Amino acid sequence: MTNDAMGESSTSQKKPSNASKPRKRFVGSKSATPSKPGLASVVANQIPPEILQDTQLNSAIKQLPSNYSFEIHKTIHHIRKNNSKMVALQMPEGLQMFACTITDIIERADN
Numbered sequence: 001m002t003n004d005a006m007g008e009s010s011t012s013q014k015k016p017s018n019a020s021k022p023r024k025r026f027v028g029s030k031s032a033t034p035s036k037p038g039l040a041s042v043v044a045n046q047i048p049p050e051i052l053q054d055t056q057l058n059s060a061i062k063q064l065p066s067n068y069s070f071e072i073h074k075t076i077h078h079i080r081k082n083n084s085k086m087v088a089l090q091m092p093e094g095l096q097m098f099a100c101t102i103t104d105i106i107e108r109a110d111n
Helices: 055-061 072-082 093-110
Strands: none
Touching: 055 072, 055 093, 072 093
16 A cells, blocks of 8 residues: 555655754753762772782792683682681682682682
8 A cells, every 4th residue: 555545645744853953861960069079099909918929829829820810819818808717719610620729729828
């Protein structure tokens, strides 16, 4: 069926296009006050230098492949900070071959 057959003509009224005039977006309140400048960014859980510069720990970490980031320093920092007695490690199946090495490193560093 054509438009003429349905009682509509091709010259019927068409809606004006809004393509030339986009709608305004609401970006915030007009009465909002500007925010105060914040403090300089501070890393909340910065790893202490005694963990980062531990020569035994760093030499043990060198046994692991360098193309992965196991975040051993960060893990040890969290263990010490939280005074953890038991830790569970979760890793993808492809990295489980390094689980025993990582466990030994963490156990030695925590003692």
